[in-house]
Amino acid sequence: MFARRFVFALIIVLLLALSACTGQVASPTAVEPVKVRIGTQPWIGYGPWWIAKEKGLFEKNGLDAELVDFVQDTEVNAAFASGDMDAANLATHTAIKLFSNGVDLRTVLLEDASYAADAILAKPEIQSISDLKGRTVAYEEGSTSDLLLNYALMQNNMSLADINPSPMPAADAGSALIADKVDAAVTYEPYISAALAENKNLKLLYDAGERPGLISDVFVVSGKFLKENPLAVLALLKVWDEAMTFYKENPEEAKAIIATAVGSTPEELATAFDGVRFYDLAENRAQLTGDFLKTIEDVAKVALSIKLFDQIPDLKALIDTSVLGK
Amino acid sequence: MAEAPVPQPHPRSRLLELRHEIPRQYYIGAGAALIALIVLAWVLLTTLGIVPHIFLPSPMSVWQELIRQIQMRILWQDVSASLYRITVGWLLSTLLAVPIGILMGNFRFFEGLFEPLVDLVRYMPAVAFVPLTILWLGVGDGQKFAILFIGTFFQEVLLIMDNVKNVPLDLIQVSYTFGLSKWEILWHVILRAAMPGIWDTFRITLGWAWTYLVVAELVAANVGLGYRIMRAQRFLETETIILGILVIGVLGLITDYLFKISYKRLFPWVVQSR
């Protein structure tokens, strides 16, 4: 009796497991599209990929792409190391950091730069960065907020020692400022818009637009994937470009798609979108061989100053424009 | 006439008898061997380069990080800050859980009153309360105590209620025949009888508090074991992460052990059931 019930239960479990498996089998097509796993986060700067997914641009270019969500940039590290990730969207400083840790990745695309989408907000009585002396500043360590804060302080001949750092996740930094528990908060969209919506008297002391490119995002692929599938990487770049075209021609629909993907609404993100500047392929050709090379050095320097790594790696080896040139 | 000695079965063949006691050296040896095996695997995986360093640091690099933290007094600051927070947070939970748990265990009225709320909040993840605690308590130590409280109290109060409910009914009944009032019985009988169980609840809940350390130190902490781990995650300092986890594990073990020892001292009269 016991044995019979056990076998019955086992059959049920096997059937369930089987159905779970079959749910993931992709339908075969005439020419096998190249599978690519792309790590991403709910950040509007990575928006074009969701447009691509929504509009079937991946399939159109012979790709079977899967967008995998991460909570923290640095978690992508483990995924890359285990060979589980072919490509990822990363903040520039994170890409440098992973590269300096020996992760085999190449930057093939400059995706966006934050202008107003990363900022330092403060209580109304604080007028400038110098006024932050001795004040409590909430920010997320190791993130773009960390870079921005340190850069802003450096520009004003100050350092972290001059302020009272209050480390916490970027979302909570915004909340803490709204609740009037800290004097200033460094954070990024959509928390900036949320904070300003709650309290219009908050002062915007500094934003990423003061040094364009400092806070930027890049698209990286694993060295292995690049070597084995250069055409697929080229296809990915094309997908980005097509998505960018769609964004320019259908801004309303594009923003709606992106907003849904990050779990928000276009209205809430209106100012966020304005705070970010995207780069298409043409701009990339100019940037990755020109201005961005200087920018990435500055990013590396600030990252070094916050001890993100011990020494700056070979930045030229990090960027790969071989596919882009085509 | 001398009797021939009864042949004893070889000790090793009796290691796997159901519910059968085994010699102490086998018991301790087994645990020690497993840990040694894991450390050995760790050493092999890292020195042979099977797992890259960024994924799993070598025991040596973790050791070096430990030395560095000791020399720079970081470890001491972190441990004392975290110990302080855990102690206060757990004490707050306990000071409230004991009287409420006792009321709930003895009076169906209080059980009916509190249980739905407790059951509901019990399943809510403490991390979800972070923004609310910032709003109510700011970003100081109070907020951290609150997170530890939220993570611990709702489970603790139910455990204590059970401890109290497990006091045998006839102990209470016989006390009535001595002419004691219900409050005297509560104080002199129920509380004393439930105390060993409550002490064990303390041990278990303090263990849980350790696991909430990271969430508690997520906001506005500049020192602390949990803070150190989160920061190391952002900066990809895997040795620090591993070291942090190990330190928390060891500290949790120590507090657990202290409770077990004090249990034996305080309650030598407990009937041990096998």
Added chain:
Amino acid sequence: MTTPKLQVQNAWKSFPTDKGEQVLAIQDLSLHIQPNEFVSLVGPSGCGKSTLLMMAAGLEMLSQGEIRVDGRLISGPGPDRGVVFQTYTLFPWLTVEDNIRFALKKSGLSRERQDELVQHHIRLVGLGEFSQAHPNQLSGGMRQRVAIARALVYRPQILLMDEPFGALDAQTRMLMQELLLEVWQADRTTVLFITHDVEEAILLSDRIYVMTARPGQIKDEIVVDLPRPRGLLETEGNIRFTELRRQVLSLIHSEAQRAMSL
């Protein structure tokens, strides 16, 4: 006719079941115990003997009827009625001495008087050497001795005993019966003793009430006219003892059969 120490008058007791019905445990039961009498209540399992004892102790409420002690209606538990359960119910965190002393908490007696009584009762049950031991160090028989001492130390009007030796092995039971006889001889507290062991009932009691199967009533009353003091070994082979035994057993036997088929 003196006022009975314990008078149960037309007692009824019903319990609600899980299904919301009522089950009748005791039906129109009346009995009485005279002062200094040792009375046993025997009957088949489930006949309600323990329920009756709990009601006499004031730990259960009657559904109908009255229970009086010294003519006064009882309304709850109290130090006029001592109880000894089968499960000893000693306080595990107290020593033997403190366990017994606990019963005197509300007695209002002076510390010296309490000490006197406690020591006396410890010696009475033969645990003089174990006064500082904790219950977890004692055997079942010893724990029950402490329970008896504790129930007697405050000199209750009635001692209610619910199968006190039921959990003990046969040898210990014998010794405990002898001890109880000895202890009882000294001050002759009025006792209501529940047991399903017929021989035990005859050995210890002045009178035996036999209960029917559920719903419990009094089936019959047997007077035990064996002379006191009694000893265990003297009753062996005693003709009158055997006759009484046969009498009580046959009364129970038919009730036991009825109980089985319930």
